Each structure stands twice: as structure tokens, then as C-alpha cells.
Amino acid sequence: MWSNFIKIARRKLWSKKGNTFTKLFSLSIGIVSLFYIAIYIQKELSFDKFHSNYPKIAKVNTTVQSPTGDIALGLSATPVAPYIKSQSPEVKEFVRINKEYGSHALRVGDKLFSESENIYYADPTFFKVFDFQLLYGNSSSALVGPDKIVITEQTALKYFESVNALNKIIEYDGEPFTVSGIVQNLPSNSHLQFDFLVSMDTFMKSRLPDINDNWTWFPMNTYLLLEDNKNIAAVEQQLKLVPQYQERSATNDQYILSAEALNGFHFSNPKHGDLGAKGKLSNLYLLFAIGIMILLLAVSNFINLTTAQVATQEREVSVKKTIGASKSDIFKQFFVESILLTSLASLISLIIISVSLPYFENFLGGQFDISFLLKPSVIILLLISPVILALLAGIYPAFKFANISTTHLVKHHDNRFRIFNTRTGLLILQFSITSVLVIGSLIIYYQLNYIQNRDLGIETARxxxxxxxxxxxxxxxxxxxxxxxxxxxxxxxxxxxxxxxxxxxxxxxxxxxxxxxxxxxxxxxxxxxxxxxxxxxxxxxxxxxxxxxxxxxxxxxxxxxxxxxxxxxxxxxxxxxxxxxxxxxxxxxxxxxxxxxxxxxxxxxxxxxxxxxxxxxxxxxxxxxxxxxxxxxxxxxxxxxxxxxxxxxxxxxxxxxxxxxxYDRDKQFAGIINLFTIVSICIGILGLIAYSKFWCERRRKEMSIRKVLGANISLLVWKLYSGFSLPVLIGFILAVPVAYYLGGKWLQEFAYQFELNWYFFVLPLVFLLVFAWIAVGTQTIKLALINPVEHLKEE
Amino acid sequence: MLLQLKNIFKWVNSGGQRVFLLKDINLDIEEGEFISVMGPSGSGKSTLLNVIGMLDNFDEGEYQFLDESVHALKEKKRANLYKEYIGFVFQSYHLLDDLTVKENLEMPLLYKKVKGSERKAMVADMLDRFNIVGKKDLFPSQLSGGQQQLVGVARALISNPKLILADEPTGNLNSQQSEEIMDLFKQLNEEGVTIIQVTHSEQNAAYGSRIINLLDGRMI
Known part of the structure; x- marks a missing residue:
């Protein structure tokens, strides 16, 4: 029986190539979009989690309350860390990092390099607190003593053309340094991004002993390793008691220390001196919403296209029922068809993903760690995803079709089931989603344009x-x-x-x-x-x-x-x-x-x-x-x-x-939004074409009668177009407040915003209407040019 | 007795008025009969056929089929009843377009969950009997109307029904093809299958043993 279902499904899909292609296309790009959104979100959420101490690491921040306003620093003074370790038993270990700003000259033999933003000074405990693996060198001694430098694998290759560069010499701003360790290349989901780690003793040697007593200079990113992740509040209590900060400084500043868990650090408000680029949780929510919207688009397309051939399906179902098929037989048949399609779409998506992954990584400016895809739970999820999709997209049509009554076959009066409202509803939904994305991309486009062209008050050209x-x-x-x-x-x-x-x-x-x-x-x-x-x-x-x-x-x-x-x-x-x-x-x-x-x-x-x-x-x-x-x-x-x-x-x-x-990160985000907007427009247009077919089919008789009664063609075309535009218009109106809200939220990230104008909402509407009209053009014109004789006879 | 209809009424409400599709139908049909239902368009022929075939409900009256009270049966049991005993032949053949001749014949057996080997034998028998072995791998669109209807009849027969219901089986065929199909019905009837056909043609009606005339939902 099942092999029979599959055989029938295969032939049916093949005989309706156009329809099948559309379904496959929209499902595939839906799946691909969702996949990329998922791994992007996964990457952002996985930041710093590869450290086994991850939940037990806290950062020390300093807030400077000055008469001209508060300044949040992701930094602290040098003596803070040793002090807190001596005071609170909860602190097991600390590591301080000082990032070198500006550019520096590094030399190996006669090779000269300029490095900036990628050199950290770090305490010897660095490798105890964080899980960076040393390929060569001893992790407990690599950063002990002055003039030691640990470099990454790729840096070793760049400077020495081999990974094992242990004990070789690098000249750093004219001083010789011994390479005391080679660290494995850093994962991209680490907020610490460095190519060179220089021993803290190097930083200290010219500054001792004063620096250990300087509580008003904040050069250090301080990380504490706690006994337990529940200790953060207790440590923060201790930090508040640091005697040096109990009174205002000579410059009338009040310093307040606080502890911030590494867990969530990637998404916290950026503070001055924080290391690494921050992520935006709101952007992830937005992307997640877009992923869901695209899935909805693809699924509603699937439903619309499946139910579009009501007439032929009705006949087929009725015949099958009269020759003995039960409801569940019919249901299974359509469901098998859906699963076949979704499996095929998954396969196509897999191919698209494997081909496009490098480009997409490039586009997002970062490598993805896709090893999580090999986890058994993820593999199972991927394997059953066609079934889930088939359930989402196929269950409604299958259920509808299983309930087609047999009387339809032999009765002569029209007894089509009322799927029309659902279909229009789905179309409105599709248009709302597309409208939100179109308005959104327009807002982003204008804002980026605005900030890049606004007069800054300085001359930067040439x-x-x-x-x-x-x-x-x-x-x-x-x-x-x-x-x-x-x-x-x-x-x-x-x-x-x-x-x-x-x-x-x-x-x-x-x-x-x-x-x-x-x-x-x-x-x-x-x-x-x-x-x-x-x-x-x-x-x-x-x-x-x-x-x-x-x-x-x-x-x-x-x-x-x-x-x-x-x-x-x-x-x-x-x-x-x-x-x-x-x-x-x-x-x-x-x-x-x-x-x-x-x-x-x-x-x-x-x-x-x-x-x-x-x-x-x-x-x-x-x-x-x-x-x-x-x-x-x-x-x-x-x-x-x-x-x-x-x-x-x-x-x-x-x-x-x-x-x-x-604005690179803004542009990157704009690129993602634009891409998904195009995807959603494509799916939306395909859906519209399918809908127009169905819609015209239903209106054949009406149009025939109108023609017989003497309506002219241009009037008919106008009538068809205006009928079509209604779902577009409703969808659009529903979209405007959502787009306005989301767009406004995004704009809040900028101190300077362009002004939202009425045409930001009218232009997309015109754009969508024109697109919709083009999409339904051939169908409607065909319908307007209908030969009434053929279709009136039929009834 | 194969089936008995007693005081069958069927109506629809249209514009606040009750329009009768079937009105007080009383009908006894014995096994082995060949009945032609005649009447003008809209007289209720097809409705009557659907009621007998259990594809459609009625509003009042009693229907006995092989000592089962159809009106009292649940939908599922009723479906089982017609699957077991009734075969349908349609004016526009209603073959499944995506299946070959052989597969079309096989379909009812699949739904009845007949075993593979047995199924193959039955399909082969039927192909043989209707002389369409050579066409078994063709799709409906590759056959002429007459051939399609031949397959339609074969499909109706394959599960050994006691009753065949045919709604204008020759309506889409030319006179020669019509004659072939009617001859086939006559032959089947002689082999013991009960047949009820709806027809407009006096000539086709003449093949039957009894004619029922309908007008405005009433037997006359």
C-alpha cells in the first residue's frame, strides 16, 4: 500500500512540474534561510561557552560617577584583583588582561609587521581560567616572567612559516621577546580575540611598584574565577567594600565596582574598554522572527499551491472513495505526497547549504562552527525535520481532501469546499510579512545612507x-x-x-x-x-x-x-x-x-x-x-x-x-535583512501566482457571464486587478504598525536618525502592488480574454 | 431480495422553500435484475442512484440492503457495505489519471487490503476477460473513450460486487462504443450481476429487464 502511495505521489508530482517546482523552491529557500538564521543565532548564543569554567567566570567593572555624568568602564584598577582574591574566599583565581592600543612594530629577522588591536598582556593564570589550548609550551609557565610572548598557530605560520616556533625570538617595538607558547587558533565565538599574549610581568616591569598602588588608573580587564557560579552577588558585595573607593577621589569622582558574569557578557551593554565585539540580543530576536516569518511564508505557499487544484483533487478523491478508499487512505496518500516533497526540499536545501556555506560565512564575516550539527540530537532533528515540515504544511490540505464528499462526483451542482477564506487569509499573512520586511529594509537603507552622508562637522576626504x-x-x-x-x-x-x-x-x-x-x-x-x-x-x-x-x-x-x-x-x-x-x-x-x-x-x-x-x-x-x-x-x-x-x-x-x-556591523545586518527580504518577496510572488491561478479558475464562469452580457476587456481586467489588490492592501495595513514599531526600535540604536516620512509606507505599497500586478498579469489577461462559450457549456 | 426502498424522501431548502429531490420512492430490487432509470433532466435519476449507492443521504424513509437497514447504519459501516457489494461506473469514466490501466484495476483491491499474489491474479484475470492485456501499462489519457469506459467497468467489477450502478455509462461515447458497453452489461447481467443504470436513451433502456420512470423526484 505504502509503495503504491509513493508511486502515485511521485507521478503526480512529476506530472505537475510547475506546481511541484514552486513548492520545492519556496520550501527549499525557506529551509536554507532558517538554517542560516539558526546557525547564526547558535553562534551568537554560544559565545565564550567553550570555556569549561564559563559559568564560574565573572568580570570586574568600574563605574565612574563624575559631575559631568557616569562612565561605565569594562576595566578596573590593577590592585583590585589581588585585593579581592585576598578578601573573599569565593575567588579562586584571577586573570588581568591589558589590551595594547595603537599599532606596534614586530620583527622576525628582516621581516617587519605592523600589528594593532591584537596584543594582550595577561597574567600567568590566563590558561588556568580560560580554555585556550597550548600546542607547544607549558601553560603554567608560559606567561611567567618578563619578555615572554605566546602566539597563535596562525601567527606562528605567518612569522615563522611553521607552527612550532617555541623559544624563537620576536622583536616587539625594538625589544626581544621569547616565544614561550603556541596557542591553538581561537574559536570565532570567543570575545577574547588576540594573536599575541605578552606576559603581564613585561607590562609591570617599568611601572612597578606604583601601579600596584594606583587605584584611579583603570588599565585592566579583570576576570575572576569563582568557586561556584552562585558567588557573584557575594563577590560584588565584597567589591563594594574596597576601602580605596569609599570616598570621592581628588578629582571628585566616585568609583563603584561591580561584578558581571561571563554568562551573558556577549549581549550586555558595551562598556568602555570591553574586549571583543558585542552581540545584540534584539537583533537575534529580530532574526528569529524573520526565520519564523519565512517559514510561515513557505508553508502557506505550500498549502496554497496544494489546495489550488481543488477541482482535480476533488474528482480524484471522490473516485477513490467510491472504489473503496477510506478517509485515512486518502489522508495517508496526501501526507505521503507532502513528506516526499519536504524530503526532496530538505535534500535540495542540503545541497544549496553545502555549496553556499563559504559565501555565507564570508557574508556574515565570521566562521561558523558547524560541528554541533554532528551531535546525535541535532542529527535526529534534521532527519525528522521533513516530517515536521510535512506536518506543518501538509496536514491541513490532507485533512481537507480526506473530507471531500463523494457526492461531488455524481452531483451536477457545484459543491466546492470553502477553502477560499483560508487561502485569502494565508495570502494576507504573506503580504503582511513581505510588507514588514520591505518597509524594514527601506528604513535600514535610508538610515545607513543618512549616517554615512550626514555632515559630521569635519573634513575627512582624501x-x-x-x-x-x-x-x-x-x-x-x-x-x-x-x-x-x-x-x-x-x-x-x-x-x-x-x-x-x-x-x-x-x-x-x-x-x-x-x-x-x-x-x-x-x-x-x-x-x-x-x-x-x-x-x-x-x-x-x-x-x-x-x-x-x-x-x-x-x-x-x-x-x-x-x-x-x-x-x-x-x-x-x-x-x-x-x-x-x-x-x-x-x-x-x-x-x-x-x-x-x-x-x-x-x-x-x-x-x-x-x-x-x-x-x-x-x-x-x-x-x-x-x-x-x-x-x-x-x-x-x-x-x-x-x-x-x-x-x-x-x-x-x-x-x-x-x-x-x-558601520560595518550595521551594514552586515542590513545585508542580512535585505537578503531575507528578497527571499520573502520571491516566495510571496510565487504564492501570489498560485493564488491568482486558483482565483481565476473560480471566476471563469463569472467572467464568461459578464462577457456574454457585454462587459469590455479593459473593464474586466480592472475588475480582476482591483479584486486582487484587496488582500495586498489589507496585508499591508496590518504590516504598517508592526514595521513602524520594529523600525523605530532599530533606529533607537542611533543617536542620529533620519525622519520617518509618509512615503516610507506608501512606496513599499506601490512597489508591492506593482509586483503583485505583474505576477498575476498573464493569468488575469488570459481570463479577461476568455471564450465564454467554453466555460458556460461546462456547467 | 437485494434491496428495498420504502417511502424515501430527500429534499433541500432553497429560498425558504423545501424542494423535493426524491419524493416517496418505493422500490424493490431482486438479485439478477437489470434496471434502467429514465426521466428528464432534474427528475432525480442521479440522486436516486447515489442514494442506492450510499454515496448520498436521504431525509426520510427506510432502506434495506441485503437485510441491513442502511438508514440506521453508521457512516463507516455503510461505507464498508458499499465497498463490499457495489461497483460504480461513471459517464466520464473517472479513471485515476496518474495510474496505468493495471494500477487502476488494482486500486480497489489495495483499499480492500487483498494480498499481493491474489491481487495480481485477479487483475490478470480481469485484463484477460476484457481483452485489454496489451493496454495494461498505458495511462487513461492514451486510451479512447470506449476503452476508458471498458477499464471503468472492469474496475467496478474487480471486487466481485453484487450490484453495479452506472450513471449514464455511454453518455460520452459514440454509438458503436455504446453498443459494446451495453453488450458487456447484458453479458454481466446474465452472469448474475445486478445492474442499475441511469440513461436518457430508449435504446439502452431496452437492454434492461425493467424501466423505472422518474419525474420531479417521483416514480411514475
Whole structure:
């Protein structure tokens, strides 16, 4: 019997190729979409879980409550960790990590590399707390003692062309380091992403003993390994009791320590100094919702297409019943057909996935660990998924068909079952989903466009940054270097600084005392610049003056931005000019106020900023290069640099690129949304074509009668189109509030948002209607051109 | 007695009025009869056939089939009853398009859960008997109307029914094909199968042993 069911199903699917193809196509891309969404979500949720101590690790955060506002740091002061370990028995171990910012020169023999953002200093306990496997070297001693460096497998290959580089020497910013361990390549779902681990003793050696007593400098990402995951609250209690933080600091800051579980860290609010890119739980929910929506689309397509051939199915079912088929026989027959289809669709999906996985990984900018797919439970789930899908998509039609009455066969009056309402309902659902996605992608598109084209208040075009890293030698002789660069033809301006726009400068405690005796404290980001920085970046002075060469501005003149002026309680920028300041051990006079500009992405409001001249801290040169001969000028520069500083790599990037890179994650997300929008439109259109077939079938008689009565063709076409547009319109109206809500939620992530306009809701509607009209075009025109004789006779 | 209808009424409500499809039908049919039901369009011929075939319900009256009270039976039992004893032949053949001739014949046996070897033998017998062995692997669309109806009759016969119900079995056929089918019915009747056919044609009606005339749902 079953073999017979399968045989019939196979032939039926083959004989209705178009229909079968549509079903297979929508199911397959539905499955593929769901698969990718699932592994993406899986990856995000699996962050850091590969550490066996995962539930027992907590991070120490510091909140700085300053008069200008609170600052959340993912960092803590150096002595905090040893102190808490000595105080609370719950803390078994701690590891501190200090990330090196800026770029650094590394050398092996005559090979020179520039590395940035991938060097961590770490305590020797690093491998005890975290589960990073050493391929070579001893995990308990690898980070003990100064000048030790542990590198990853891929770094070893890059530097030494072999993995076993144990005991070899790497020169790091001119100092020799011994490779004391090779660590296995890091999983992509780790928030700690490094290529080099340098022993903490190296960091300490020049800073001891002061650093162990400095409670107001926060260089460390501190991780505590607890006895038990229930101890976090108790540890936090202890952290609150640290005696050094019981009173406000000299700069009137209040420091509050807190503990944060590693469990959930990936999705927590980003704090200054947190390591690794953060995930957004809301984005995962959104993706999950999209996955469900696409599955719904595919399933409702399946149902619509299956039930579209009511007429032929009815006859077949009736015949089978009269020759002895029971309800369950009929049900089984249709169900087998569904399972056959869903199995086939699963197989096709598998092929699509295996072909597209590398592209998709690329698209999402990260490798997937798909080993979880080999777990028995997942394999079982994958194997039964066609049955689940068949249950979802096939049970309704199978049930409907099993209940077809036999009387239909022999009776002459029409007795079609009322599936029409369900079908229209499904169509409305499909259109709602598609509309939400279309409006959503439009909002994302406009917002990304908006933030990338908004006037930031600075000139970023044609600016090249040469990032040479900390080097006080270059800094002190910057003026000579500046001359050298300025002489190169094509270089229009040169300025040195510690940070360039697109990078967050360090926040420092600042005190300002004005002429009227008012004294204010607060944290301000400090960017160290040269005389020409403001001019070269096109920044405007609104009060006071710019830095001036010749006047002794170095180290003791400060320029604030408007936001900082306001935060310090001045409504008029002029009032702050001449006020004295104390900042980072230096003091002097506020000489000017610069107009607010966006030095970070538009996700954030303009923060408080101060600018000061301090050549020893310069790490970057910004050069504006004329449009013509851009490449050539760059080459000359590179050559010049190589002759001047052969030991420092020529590490360069464009300010514009650097700025845009801040939106990479947004663009990636937009890409995902766009992709799934296209998928859903495809499925929706296929569904519409199927629906139109069914709809026209039902209206044949009506149209024939209308024609006999003298209706003209254009009137008929209009009537058909307007009838069709109703479900589109209803679906759309249902979608608008949902899209408005979700779009608004997404926009909240930006400090600057474009304004939602009426046409964001009208344009997609027009777009969908036009698409719908094209999709149903041939069907309706065929119907309007119907020969009434054929169809009136039939009844 | 094969079946007996007593005071059968069937109606539908249309526009607030009760429209009778069958009105007080009383009918006794013995085994081995060949009955032709005649009457103009809308007189209730097909409805009567459906009621006898248990494909359709009636609103009032009693129906005995081989000493079973059909009106009192549950749907499932009723279905079993007609599966066991009744074969249907339709005007438009109603063969299953996706199945070959052989598979079409096999289908009723599959639903009755007849064993494989036995099933094959019965299908082979039937193909032989109707002289369609050569066509066993063709699909319905590859056959002429007459041949399709031949398969239709063969399919109705394969589970050895006591009664064959034929709703205008020659309605879609030309005169030569019609004659062949009617001859076949006559032959089957002589072999002991009871036949009830609905027909418009006096000529076809003449094959039968008894004619029932219907008008507006009434026997006249």
C-alpha cells in the first residue's frame, strides 16, 4: 500500500512540474534561510561557552560617577584583583588582561609587521581560567616572567612559516621577546580575540611598584574565577567594600565596582574598554522572527499551491472513495505526497547549504562552527525535520481532501469546499510579512545612507593616516618630520595626533576653575594634537582661539568642544576662555572652544572632548593628499618612511574608511535583512501566482457571464486587478504598525536618525502592488480574454 | 431480495422553500435484475442512484440492503457495505489519471487490503476477460473513450460486487462504443450481476429487464 502511495505521489508530482517546482523552491529557500538564521543565532548564543569554567567566570567593572555624568568602564584598577582574591574566599583565581592600543612594530629577522588591536598582556593564570589550548609550551609557565610572548598557530605560520616556533625570538617595538607558547587558533565565538599574549610581568616591569598602588588608573580587564557560579552577588558585595573607593577621589569622582558574569557578557551593554565585539540580543530576536516569518511564508505557499487544484483533487478523491478508499487512505496518500516533497526540499536545501556555506560565512564575516550539527540530537532533528515540515504544511490540505464528499462526483451542482477564506487569509499573512520586511529594509537603507552622508562637522576626504604607534622619539621631533612630508608633492597638509576621528580617545579626569572662582570636575576625552590639527580637519573655533605656534601652547593650553563646555556648566562658550585647568598631571589655561563635531559614529551623541598639544603622545600623522596622483604620492610617502624609519612599518588607512568601518556591523545586518527580504518577496510572488491561478479558475464562469452580457476587456481586467489588490492592501495595513514599531526600535540604536516620512509606507505599497500586478498579469489577461462559450457549456 | 426502498424522501431548502429531490420512492430490487432509470433532466435519476449507492443521504424513509437497514447504519459501516457489494461506473469514466490501466484495476483491491499474489491474479484475470492485456501499462489519457469506459467497468467489477450502478455509462461515447458497453452489461447481467443504470436513451433502456420512470423526484 505504502509503495503504491509513493508511486502515485511521485507521478503526480512529476506530472505537475510547475506546481511541484514552486513548492520545492519556496520550501527549499525557506529551509536554507532558517538554517542560516539558526546557525547564526547558535553562534551568537554560544559565545565564550567553550570555556569549561564559563559559568564560574565573572568580570570586574568600574563605574565612574563624575559631575559631568557616569562612565561605565569594562576595566578596573590593577590592585583590585589581588585585593579581592585576598578578601573573599569565593575567588579562586584571577586573570588581568591589558589590551595594547595603537599599532606596534614586530620583527622576525628582516621581516617587519605592523600589528594593532591584537596584543594582550595577561597574567600567568590566563590558561588556568580560560580554555585556550597550548600546542607547544607549558601553560603554567608560559606567561611567567618578563619578555615572554605566546602566539597563535596562525601567527606562528605567518612569522615563522611553521607552527612550532617555541623559544624563537620576536622583536616587539625594538625589544626581544621569547616565544614561550603556541596557542591553538581561537574559536570565532570567543570575545577574547588576540594573536599575541605578552606576559603581564613585561607590562609591570617599568611601572612597578606604583601601579600596584594606583587605584584611579583603570588599565585592566579583570576576570575572576569563582568557586561556584552562585558567588557573584557575594563577590560584588565584597567589591563594594574596597576601602580605596569609599570616598570621592581628588578629582571628585566616585568609583563603584561591580561584578558581571561571563554568562551573558556577549549581549550586555558595551562598556568602555570591553574586549571583543558585542552581540545584540534584539537583533537575534529580530532574526528569529524573520526565520519564523519565512517559514510561515513557505508553508502557506505550500498549502496554497496544494489546495489550488481543488477541482482535480476533488474528482480524484471522490473516485477513490467510491472504489473503496477510506478517509485515512486518502489522508495517508496526501501526507505521503507532502513528506516526499519536504524530503526532496530538505535534500535540495542540503545541497544549496553545502555549496553556499563559504559565501555565507564570508557574508556574515565570521566562521561558523558547524560541528554541533554532528551531535546525535541535532542529527535526529534534521532527519525528522521533513516530517515536521510535512506536518506543518501538509496536514491541513490532507485533512481537507480526506473530507471531500463523494457526492461531488455524481452531483451536477457545484459543491466546492470553502477553502477560499483560508487561502485569502494565508495570502494576507504573506503580504503582511513581505510588507514588514520591505518597509524594514527601506528604513535600514535610508538610515545607513543618512549616517554615512550626514555632515559630521569635519573634513575627512582624501585624508590618509600613517599609524606608527607610540614612539616618543618621533613625537618630539614631529616638526622636522612635518617639514619633510610637506615637501612631497601631492601632500597638502600634515598634522600629528594621538587619535584620529573614528577612534575614541582616552577619558581623563579634568578640573576647570574659571575666573569667577567656579570649580568643576569631570571626565573628558583627551585627544593630543599639533598646531595644525584643527585647521587641517576643518574644525571651527567658536570662542577664544586656535593653538598657535610660537606662543608657548604646548602642554598648557586646552581647547574644549561645545559639549564639554555645556557639561561643565557654561551656557556661553566665551565664559570658559581663560579658565585654568588641571588634567592628567598637567595644568594651564582654556584657550578656545571648538564647534561640536562627530568624532565617533552616529550611534553615539557627541561626547565631551578636549584637545591639547603633547608631542610625546603622538601616534599618528594625518596627511591630506591631492586627488591627482593619489597612488603615486602614497608610494613616495612609503618610500620616504622606509628610509627614515626602517624599523617601523608603513601602516596606513584612510580616515573615511576608518569612519565607515564603524558601520560595518550595521551594514552586515542590513545585508542580512535585505537578503531575507528578497527571499520573502520571491516566495510571496510565487504564492501570489498560485493564488491568482486558483482565483481565476473560480471566476471563469463569472467572467464568461459578464462577457456574454457585454462587459469590455479593459473593464474586466480592472475588475480582476482591483479584486486582487484587496488582500495586498489589507496585508499591508496590518504590516504598517508592526514595521513602524520594529523600525523605530532599530533606529533607537542611533543617536542620529533620519525622519520617518509618509512615503516610507506608501512606496513599499506601490512597489508591492506593482509586483503583485505583474505576477498575476498573464493569468488575469488570459481570463479577461476568455471564450465564454467554453466555460458556460461546462456547467 | 437485494434491496428495498420504502417511502424515501430527500429534499433541500432553497429560498425558504423545501424542494423535493426524491419524493416517496418505493422500490424493490431482486438479485439478477437489470434496471434502467429514465426521466428528464432534474427528475432525480442521479440522486436516486447515489442514494442506492450510499454515496448520498436521504431525509426520510427506510432502506434495506441485503437485510441491513442502511438508514440506521453508521457512516463507516455503510461505507464498508458499499465497498463490499457495489461497483460504480461513471459517464466520464473517472479513471485515476496518474495510474496505468493495471494500477487502476488494482486500486480497489489495495483499499480492500487483498494480498499481493491474489491481487495480481485477479487483475490478470480481469485484463484477460476484457481483452485489454496489451493496454495494461498505458495511462487513461492514451486510451479512447470506449476503452476508458471498458477499464471503468472492469474496475467496478474487480471486487466481485453484487450490484453495479452506472450513471449514464455511454453518455460520452459514440454509438458503436455504446453498443459494446451495453453488450458487456447484458453479458454481466446474465452472469448474475445486478445492474442499475441511469440513461436518457430508449435504446439502452431496452437492454434492461425493467424501466423505472422518474419525474420531479417521483416514480411514475
Amino acid at each position: 585624508k590618509i593616516v600613517l599609524d606608527y604607534g607610540p614612539n616618543s622619539q618621533i613625537g618630539t621631533s614631529f616638526e622636522v618630520l612635518k617639514e619633510e612630508f610637506a615637501q612631497i608633492s601631492g601632500v597638502e597638509s600634515v598634522s600629528f595626533s594621538s587619535h584620529v576621528p573614528g577612534q575614541i580617545p582616552n577619558g581623563v579626569a579634568t578640573q576647570i576653575m574659571d575666573l569667577r572662582g567656579r570649580s568643576n570636575n569631570g571626565e573628558i576625552n583627551l585627544n593630543l594634537v599639533d598646531y595644525d590639527f584643527l585647521k587641517n580637519y576643518g574644525l571651527q573655533i567658536v570662542a577664544g582661539r586656535d593653538f598657535r605656534k610660537g606662543v608657548a601652547d604646548q602642554n598648557n593650553a586646552l581647547i574644549l568642544n561645545e559639549a564639554a563646555v555645556k557639561a561643565f556648566g557654561y551656557s556661553n562658550p566665551e565664559d570658559v576662555i581663560g579658565a585654568s585647568f588641571e588634567q592628567w598631571g598637567g595644568n594651564g589655561e582654556v584657550i578656545g572652544v571648538v564647534k561640536d563635531f562627530n568624532y565617533l559614529s552616529l550611534h553615539e551623541d557627541i561626547g565631551l572632548l578636549s584637545l591639547k598639544i603633547w608631542p610625546e603622545q603622538f601616534m599618528k600623522v594625518t596627511m591630506e593628499i591631492s586627488d591627482s596622483n593619489f597612488g603615486q604620492t602614497l608610494e613616495v610617502l612609503q618610500h620616504k618612511w622606509a628610509t627614515l624609519y626602517p624599523e617601523i612599518p608603513f601602516n596606513h588607512y584612510q580616515v573615511e574608511d576608518n569612519f565607515r568601518a564603524q
